[in-house]
Amino acid sequence: MPLAIGTSRDRDFIPSFGEYIIISKEYWDAAPDAGREDTLFHELGHCILNRVHTTKLLPMWDGTYRPASLMYPTDFPGIIYLEYRKEYIDELFENAPFYIKHRLMENGPIKATK
Numbered sequence: 001m002p003l004a005i006g007t008s009r010d011r012d013f014i015p016s017f018g019e020y021i022i023i024s025k026e027y028w029d030a031a032p033d034a035g036r037e038d039t040l041f042h043e044l045g046h047c048i049l050n051r052v053h054t055t056k057l058l059p060m061w062d063g064t065y066r067p068a069s070l071m072y073p074t075d076f077p078g079i080i081y082l083e084y085r086k087e088y089i090d091e092l093f094e095n096a097p098f099y100i101k102h103r104l105m106e107n108g109p110i111k112a113t114k
């Protein structure tokens with residue numbers, strides 16, 4: 001049975017191509033909301049959007065770099081995710097199959113709950 005594993009540091013040690021996402025309780029209980037959200041988007045990117053990992057980086061205002069995608073293979077700081085949340089979600093779906101984009105248009109944009 002294909003599995004997708006979400007943990008904070010090694011969320012992909014089992015290849016995640018399939019219908020299931022299994023996240024360790026230890027990770028989930030310890031993760032902040034932003035970490036839970038970006039991990040779920042990452043794993044759903046594998047399962048629903050057939051996305052693979054990318055290590056592409058983008059420069060930030062301070063001369064450092066950030067992952068260009070939620071499909072970055074390792075965890076990154078939640079503060080970066082939250083600062084660029086819209087860009088990350090847009091990037092995740094920009095090449096999504098039409099039927100998924102159509103469903104998103106029907107249901108409206110993804111909204112933050114806080």
Ligand SMILES: [Zn+2]
Nearest residue numbers: 011012016046
């Ligand atoms: Zn992954």
